[in-house]
Amino acid sequence: MSPTILLRDIDEPGLATLDVYERRGGYSSLRKALAMVPDAIVAEIDASGLRGRGGAGFPAGRKSAFLPKGDMDKYLVCNADESEPGTFKDRELMQKCPHMLIEGIVIAARGAGISRAFIYIRGEYEAQARILDAALAEARGAGYIGERILGSDFSLDVVLHRGAGAYICGEETGLLDSLEGKRGNPRLKPPFPALQGLYQGPTLINNVETLMTMPHIIEIGGAEYAKLGAPNSAGTKVVSVSGHVQRPGNYEVELGTPSREIIFDLAGGPPPGRRVKLWFPGGSSSPVLTEADLDIPYDFDSLAKAGTMLGSGAIIVVDDSTPVLDVALKVAKFYRHESCGKCTPCREGTNWTVRMLERIETGEATPMDLDIMASVQERIIGNCLCVLGDAMAMPISSMISKFREELEAHMLSRQLADVAA
Amino acid sequence: MPRPQSNTITFSIDGREVQAPENMMLADAAKLGDIEIPVFCYEPKLGQPVGACRMCLVEIEGIPKLQTACSTAVKDGMVVHTRSERAVEAQRGVVEFLLINHPLDCPVCDKGGECPLQDITFGWGAGRSRFIEPKRHFRKPLELSPLIAIDRERCILCYRCVRFAQEISEDYQLILLERGGHSFVGTFDGHPYVAPFSGNIIELCPVGALTSRPYRFRARPWEIEGSGTVCTLCPAQCNVDLTVRDERVLRVLARQNDEVDDGWLCDKGRFAYQSVHVDERVTAPLIRDGGELREVSWERALSEAAGGLRRAGSKVAALAGGGATNEEGLLLARLVRDVLGSPDVDSRPTGAVALDDWRALAAPALAAKVSDLEFAHAVLVLDCEPLDDAPIIELRIRKGVRRQGVSLLLATDRPSALDPSARASLRFAPGRGAEFAGALAAAVRGGDVDAAAAGVSAEEVAALASVLRDAGEEVVILYGERLLDGGAGALLDLADALGLASCAGAGLIGIPEFANGRGLREAGAAAGVGPGLGEVAGGRHTSGIGAGLRGGELTALYLLGVDPFVDLPDRAGWEAALEHATTVIAHAGFLSDGLREHATVVFPAEAYPEKEGTVTHPDGRIQRLRPAIARQGEVRATWSILADLCRALGSDTAIATGAAASAALFEAVPMYSGLTLEELAGRGVRWVEREQATALPRPTAVPAPAPPRPAPASAGRSLVLGSYRSLWSAPEVAASPALAFLHPPQRVEISPHDARALDRGEGEEVLAVDESGAAVRAVVAVRDAVPAGRAILLAGLANDGANVLTGGSVELRDPPPPPEPEPAAEAVGEEIEEALV
Amino acid sequence: MSGVRRYKHGSRVPGWDSAADLDKAPATIPDPALVEVPVELREQIEAAMARYPERHSAALPALRAAQDRYGWCSPEAIEQVACVMRVTPAYLASVASFYDMFELAPAGRHSVYVCTNITCSLRGADELFAAIEDAVGDDPEIGVRGFECLGACDIAPMVSVDQVYYGPLELADAARLVEDLRAGREPIPELALALRPSADPGAASA
Numbered sequence A: 001m002s003p004t005i006l007l008r009d010i011d012e013p014g015l016a017t018l019d020v021y022e023r024r025g026g027y028s029s030l031r032k033a034l035a036m037v038p039d040a041i042v043a044e045i046d047a048s049g050l051r052g053r054g055g056a057g058f059p060a061g062r063k064s065a066f067l068p069k070g071d072m073d074k075y076l077v078c079n080a081d082e083s084e085p086g087t088f089k090d091r092e093l094m095q096k097c098p099h100m101l102i103e104g105i106v107i108a109a110r111g112a113g114i115s116r117a118f119i120y121i122r123g124e125y126e127a128q129a130r131i132l133d134a135a136l137a138e139a140r141g142a143g144y145i146g147e148r149i150l151g152s153d154f155s156l157d158v159v160l161h162r163g164a165g166a167y168i169c170g171e172e173t174g175l176l177d178s179l180e181g182k183r184g185n186p187r188l189k190p191p192f193p194a195l196q197g198l199y200q201g202p203t204l205i206n207n208v209e210t211l212m213t214m215p216h217i218i219e220i221g222g223a224e225y226a227k228l229g230a231p232n233s234a235g236t237k238v239v240s241v242s243g244h245v246q247r248p249g250n251y252e253v254e255l256g257t258p259s260r261e262i263i264f265d266l267a268g269g270p271p272p273g274r275r276v277k278l279w280f281p282g283g284s285s286s287p288v289l290t291e292a293d294l295d296i297p298y299d300f301d302s303l304a305k306a307g308t309m310l311g312s313g314a315i316i317v318v319d320d321s322t323p324v325l326d327v328a329l330k331v332a333k334f335y336r337h338e339s340c341g342k343c344t345p346c347r348e349g350t351n352w353t354v355r356m357l358e359r360i361e362t363g364e365a366t367p368m369d370l371d372i373m374a375s376v377q378e379r380i381i382g383n384c385l386c387v388l389g390d391a392m393a394m395p396i397s398s399m400i401s402k403f404r405e406e407l408e409a410h411m412l413s414r415q416l417a418d419v420a421a
Numbered sequence B: 001m002p003r004p005q006s007n008t009i010t011f012s013i014d015g016r017e018v019q020a021p022e023n024m025m026l027a028d029a030a031k032l033g034d035i036e037i038p039v040f041c042y043e044p045k046l047g048q049p050v051g052a053c054r055m056c057l058v059e060i061e062g063i064p065k066l067q068t069a070c071s072t073a074v075k076d077g078m079v080v081h082t083r084s085e086r087a088v089e090a091q092r093g094v095v096e097f098l099l100i101n102h103p104l105d106c107p108v109c110d111k112g113g114e115c116p117l118q119d120i121t122f123g124w125g126a127g128r129s130r131f132i133e134p135k136r137h138f139r140k141p142l143e144l145s146p147l148i149a150i151d152r153e154r155c156i157l158c159y160r161c162v163r164f165a166q167e168i169s170e171d172y173q174l175i176l177l178e179r180g181g182h183s184f185v186g187t188f189d190g191h192p193y194v195a196p197f198s199g200n201i202i203e204l205c206p207v208g209a210l211t212s213r214p215y216r217f218r219a220r221p222w223e224i225e226g227s228g229t230v231c232t233l234c235p236a237q238c239n240v241d242l243t244v245r246d247e248r249v250l251r252v253l254a255r256q257n258d259e260v261d262d263g264w265l266c267d268k269g270r271f272a273y274q275s276v277h278v279d280e281r282v283t284a285p286l287i288r289d290g291g292e293l294r295e296v297s298w299e300r301a302l303s304e305a306a307g308g309l310r311r312a313g314s315k316v317a318a319l320a321g322g323g324a325t326n327e328e329g330l331l332l333a334r335l336v337r338d339v340l341g342s343p344d345v346d347s348r349p350t351g352a353v354a355l356d357d358w359r360a361l362a363a364p365a366l367a368a369k370v371s372d373l374e375f376a377h378a379v380l381v382l383d384c385e386p387l388d389d390a391p392i393i394e395l396r397i398r399k400g401v402r403r404q405g406v407s408l409l410l411a412t413d414r415p416s417a418l419d420p421s422a423r424a425s426l427r428f429a430p431g432r433g434a435e436f437a438g439a440l441a442a443a444v445r446g447g448d449v450d451a452a453a454a455g456v457s458a459e460e461v462a463a464l465a466s467v468l469r470d471a472g473e474e475v476v477i478l479y480g481e482r483l484l485d486g487g488a489g490a491l492l493d494l495a496d497a498l499g500l501a502s503c504a505g506a507g508l509i510g511i512p513e514f515a516n517g518r519g520l521r522e523a524g525a526a527a528g529v530g531p532g533l534g535e536v537a538g539g540r541h542t543s544g545i546g547a548g549l550r551g552g553e554l555t556a557l558y559l560l561g562v563d564p565f566v567d568l569p570d571r572a573g574w575e576a577a578l579e580h581a582t583t584v585i586a587h588a589g590f591l592s593d594g595l596r597e598h599a600t601v602v603f604p605a606e607a608y609p610e611k612e613g614t615v616t617h618p619d620g621r622i623q624r625l626r627p628a629i630a631r632q633g634e635v636r637a638t639w640s641i642l643a644d645l646c647r648a649l650g651s652d653t654a655i656a657t658g659a660a661a662s663a664a665l666f667e668a669v670p671m672y673s674g675l676t677l678e679e680l681a682g683r684g685v686r687w688v689e690r691e692q693a694t695a696l697p698r699p700t701a702v703p704a705p706a707p708p709r710p711a712p713a714s715a716g717r718s719l720v721l722g723s724y725r726s727l728w729s730a731p732e733v734a735a736s737p738a739l740a741f742l743h744p745p746q747r748v749e750i751s752p753h754d755a756r757a758l759d760r761g762e763g764e765e766v767l768a769v770d771e772s773g774a775a776v777r778a779v780v781a782v783r784d785a786v787p788a789g790r791a792i793l794l795a796g797l798a799n800d801g802a803n804v805l806t807g808g809s810v811e812l813r814d815p816p817p818p819p820e821p822e823p824a825a826e827a828v829g830e831e832i833e834e835a836l837v
Numbered sequence C: 001m002s003g004v005r006r007y008k009h010g011s012r013v014p015g016w017d018s019a020a021d022l023d024k025a026p027a028t029i030p031d032p033a034l035v036e037v038p039v040e041l042r043e044q045i046e047a048a049m050a051r052y053p054e055r056h057s058a059a060l061p062a063l064r065a066a067q068d069r070y071g072w073c074s075p076e077a078i079e080q081v082a083c084v085m086r087v088t089p090a091y092l093a094s095v096a097s098f099y100d101m102f103e104l105a106p107a108g109r110h111s112v113y114v115c116t117n118i119t120c121s122l123r124g125a126d127e128l129f130a131a132i133e134d135a136v137g138d139d140p141e142i143g144v145r146g147f148e149c150l151g152a153c154d155i156a157p158m159v160s161v162d163q164v165y166y167g168p169l170e171l172a173d174a175a176r177l178v179e180d181l182r183a184g185r186e187p188i189p190e191l192a193l194a195l196r197p198s199a200d201p202g203a204a205s206a
């Protein structure tokens, strides 16, 4: 059994209140952190090997160390936009244990010498926003945030900011523009947010789960945490499993757990009589895997080696009852809808891809169109302002290459049907 | 503030070693090696690159992903490939993507032939598209404003136009709506994009999505010629490139001069060219005959004028303004002073300024230049509204604030469009700029401040002074020359208190009321001022000239580009003055009712595209005008008319060409000496930076601040009167069909407080009546930013201008029933429609 | 304005085809002397501006406050927000139209978002969406929109009714949901996400 850190007792009644959280030992890591010098906090996080849980998997300690030292307006932004299809872990974590997030935020801010933090939560999460707001008020009242926290010389203001429905605001620079009250268009990088982010100031951006892991790391120490998980993939991960499984939900596993265990043992696998046809290991942006890949260990490097990625840690299972074309269309339409429109390859490429897929669906395409579609994906990948374009192009490419026969068969059958008619 | 400067580095691009300034963007640096990298969204004028279109992707050794050349700074030793297989594949990809939804309707597109999309498709595209689904279609073209049409099918969403509205003009009216592939350029709730600088987006658009409605389908690029000159519709004197076909100006484009205009134009400059070719324009000489003006031959008009002048002799006075050139000013002053023996020449609309004041203000040590506004620590805008008085300067100020963090301070007598950008704003009493400057000088020195005469509190002045002191030593004061009505002493004292003369990058820039006010003065066409700010005997200033005419000491008036009924205060006084005059000679392009009634001889004035000569920018830059088209109709060169009159009156100037007139100017004005027209070339020369600047005579005594005049006060239900001239109150605007909608009707701006107290509402028609009983019809405009107790009216209007009023305050009364509706109104409307089709 | 066109998917059909109305005045920053803003709304917007180092950051909360008050971001509502925030209405329109949750046309009292993204559609969301649309018919009080992944694939197929999550729904729940809404009851209460325990074996308190 893997250790449970984030989801442990998460259904305990009242855990969202300060009382119960404190009773369970909550905020003791914060006390500990306040007694440490900031660099030591960052050093512990660095030693833990914790990699970002938002999608890119960047080492959390290193990111924090990028921020310039010294007295200036620096910001921490907690990315709670959680909009990657298939992902719903941050929702459950924030809803049930908001104080752990607040504690993580204060620890991370203290480490990087930050005095102003924002939680950017997607607008649709209204219930979670209310819960967080209440928790922030409690924490403020108890002196865990605000001026001179717990009597120390450290102050931190935390503001909850609600989005309004745009996937691109999960991309860190799009998020910053959105938080500045603009359209959520991604920015050119460099400059990276660590040097020039929110209001042009150095900004540390971390995912909810990343930040929620920090109290535990401070509690047990970075080296101890690093013992969990797989090489280069330390710790546990909350995985959202959905689609054609019998027990969809969030499961916390040690990184490196075989994927089959997650999909079958925990989530119950596809309904009786059905087989796994394809699965997204890291949200809809990850290239798809097939039944043959079920034994890949679920960690950053193993999935990268398999040509895909862990992403946000969301497994979507599709069984053999569903045509791959339906999946491809849903994916492409999603990214077309969510493309911010700023850069050409993403804006036009997502649209063109949908139009081609629609043509395949209606039987007006030939196998040559699959080649054009594959080449269009090639022209998107790596050429966009942010990686939203790639996030469509990579899974679509993978579906074309892994399910070419099925797609060609579909075209043929539509054409035969037309001829018959 | 530090100005950009950098080392030279060497990098390699497509196998060539190229030297470039370090940190220049690769897209620009490539050009230094004669390599073109295609761009759409990149336009350095718009500020930081956005990297949106992805057209400029290139390969840089050592970086795994392709990089956008528009946003990558060159570094020493960088190795760049713009034509590698990967780069070419990406570039073709972007062109293909862009053309997916582009209609390819080049044969019917105004941009065809000068279109970056066409050129880049040809140069970097694959030559075919694999996109076979139907393209999207929208209604097109649509009006975006009366001036601009939008074709959304053609738009490639490069962001240039919306960035202009956000980061350059900062009007935030033009926006992107919706998201992703649905994004489109538009405005809020269908409001038109009407803003002072809107036309620049036409030039910025790299495709045919934004086009000029007046220019639509007027010409194809291969039929036209470009011709560079200088716009003289206001003191900003932007450099322009006129598009000409068959001796007609069809379009005005910016001709970028970073020291003048940064490559932008205001809409007046961009569209008022239409007034060159309208029927109302006077294009033949007229004389008064039986009470009516009628067309006559040049010989007749010249002899009539010469006769009138001869009869008046030393009782002639002259006023110069409008777009009159330096050469014209010189010749006018010669005609009046040397030939006719009258000292009375002026080129300011109001009171006297002493010669010593002019000399002190012109001192090269105090001269700031336009680009200093961008890099100063602080800019103090004093008694002027850049947007109305010299619009392009406003953009420069915004740029400095936005990009360099310049501290902007505003001290004016009415709300300013720059208020939101200012670190501090303060409103003094109308016409009390000099008093305010005096109080500020005292505050900067840390002395006792009495600001009552300026109508502000000592605390306000002290607060502004402290912001100013804390900002840093490089301070540029941009002042309106109207402030000099209260003497230059206070302003000079302020400059002294701030130590402007001893700090490079600090100084003064004065905005004259007339476009070439500075040049006319330096050419000697100002009261008590000889060429080169030299000594001359006496001379009435403008209001003295009016009085002299009314009193009979003067009998003839020569008007060079000035219409007293529109341009000068005290309209009734001028009406009486012209009534008394026996001879009124006017160079005019358009006749106001007043001129039509009182002029005895009218010479058709040249429009600036027809003119040659020089003008002097408020920052001392002498710029050259070059004729772009033949003079329309019977119009003759103004210098030649003045030379002809001199000859007819017995003094041959020996000036037979425009170039000779310029040579005479360079000879007469010591600071200009040695200049040649060639040297002025396309960019002009700032005389204050030349060696010959030392020829500027020093003031004989340091001008002392004049005693403060008491602040005007309101009593009872009356409001203190303030007035200003809008950017759009110009005959060229009224006469240009496309722009006429901007020519403002009279309105009176009052504060919400007064609106309540006087029970007047927005849009209500009132009569503004002053103490003397003079009255102007106006529409009430309630504005939050107007200080209580004020009424602000528009000057510079043909009939109902603020110059009808002479008192210091007004009451708002109910208007008499409206006069008979003018039958002409509708016809004008139709004409506009037609011109816009 | 009322007949705003939407794609089946839920997003607005943009106004590409509309010209500017040349009879209107340009929309600059509204003059406080001319725009009346309800006190409560003004206070909400000012409080939002005070929370951030830069007032523009209040754009989303301010627009949301206006939408809550008026039911949608009407041009008048946007003008009021613009007036308090000292920005042009265009600035706010540009922002509002970027985000899916702002209503730029009159909307009904209730909003129903039906997730039609991958996971939900694997579990019948497209049929559910059609069923709910059917049940609503042309009732202007209930706005039904297909929506991208709402972050609740564990309860697929799911809906968000007036910002409260419910799922998993059966086709038959469609009619009941609409009935409940019309009757002023909490819809399908037993399907509320808030009631759902975590799937992880370690979640339940020992």
Ligand SMILES: Cc1cc2nc3c(=O)[nH]c(=O)nc-3n(C[C@H](O)[C@H](O)[C@H](O)COP(=O)(O)O)c2cc1C
Residues within 6 Å of the ligand: A051, A052, A053, A054, A055, A056, A057, A058, A060, A079, A080, A081, A082, A083, A084, A167, A168, A169, A170, A171, A172, A173, A205, A206, A207, A208, A210, A211, A386, A387, A388, A391
């Ligand atoms: C299109 C796109 C959407 C993203 N959405 C999210 C998101 O919803 N939540 C999140 O935490 N990170 C998201 N990310 C990743 C963020 O950009 C960023 O890497 C992350 O917030 C960093 O936090 P971490 O280092 O703790 O993972 C997204 C990235 C992209 C390109």
Ligand code: SF4
Residues within 6 Å of the ligand: B154, B155, B156, B157, B158, B159, B160, B161, B162, B185, B204, B205, B206, B207, B209, B210
């Ligand atoms: S209208 Fe022209 S300038 Fe504006 S986004 Fe479209 S292509 Fe660019």
Ligand code: FES
Residues within 6 Å of the ligand: B038, B039, B040, B041, B042, B050, B051, B052, B053, B054, B055, B056, B057, B068, B069, B070, B071
């Ligand atoms: S020119 Fe470089 S991205 Fe547009």
